[in-house]
Amino acid sequence: MNDDQLFIKIKEILVKQLEIDESVVTLDANLYEELEIDSIDAVDLMVQIKELTGKKIPPDQFQKIRTIADVLEVLSRL
């Protein structure tokens, strides 16, 4: 899956499962401040990403993620 496809899939998770408004989901939107996800949402998101990509993001890298762009970057390095 390339980055564009990944972005679309992650956006889908945010909209459908985390109930976020589609129009605010962009690559650079701050997950916590703009999209207003909380810590449990973040955990759920990581679980979904693992199911989607087979990759598990280590906790220390997870702490540094702020935007979807960050997620894509971390995933590409795993």
Added chain:
Amino acid sequence: MKRLNFAWRLFATGFSFAVFGLGGLILGLFLFPLLFVVVRDDRNRQAVARSLISKAFGAFVWMMKSLGALSYQVQGAEHICSNRSQLIIANHPTLIDVVFLVSLFPQTNCVIKEAVTRNPFMRSTVAAANYISNSETHELLQSCVARLKGGESLLLFPEGTRTTKGSQQLEFKLGAASVAVDSEAEILPILIRCTPPTLGKHEPWYKIPPRRFLVSIHILGPTSVGQLVPGNASPRHMKRALNKALLNIFSQALS
């Protein structure tokens, strides 16, 4: 007279800490490693280990009571059910509340701080009892749900840690509510009061209260997600609504 009582309770508290530490050391270094040799079956060993810990904790509480360091009362003991898996949810005002809860619920599973699980003196104890280690959040929550579904009871503190003394409002993190919704387990709320407050977060053992403290444990009737959050919303929504509902129950009862 009051000063004599204070001096005695200071001694009794220090003595109790020493007994707990030494007892834990002996059990952790000798008894529980031995258990691994003597009881080969995992499920059996888990049951035996938890029973031993529970009895030791019960004896410890009895000792503190006999020494006059504390007194306690339990209401709602009829709700304790040993043959059904229950998610036990309690507030966490003092260090000693866990000791009471484990002695009341011998077979319950608990989440143990990673620092304790890794401690060489406690490792065998935690391993024999097969408690859950507080690792990375996602795995922790999944373990909690899996164990509940497997039939074990589980004790969780929604505060995540001991109550901060002087804080105006109780704060419940989402973890316990998340586990409750995902596991669909029966919920057993337990209100714990410690008067005068002692052994709180960041408090050293020697800061004992002006008089013997009372630990009051009030076990409420079992309830469920369905009862606390009626309606059919998404799991995500239910977790947050449940957390609010639980926080409400505890805040109102404890104020």
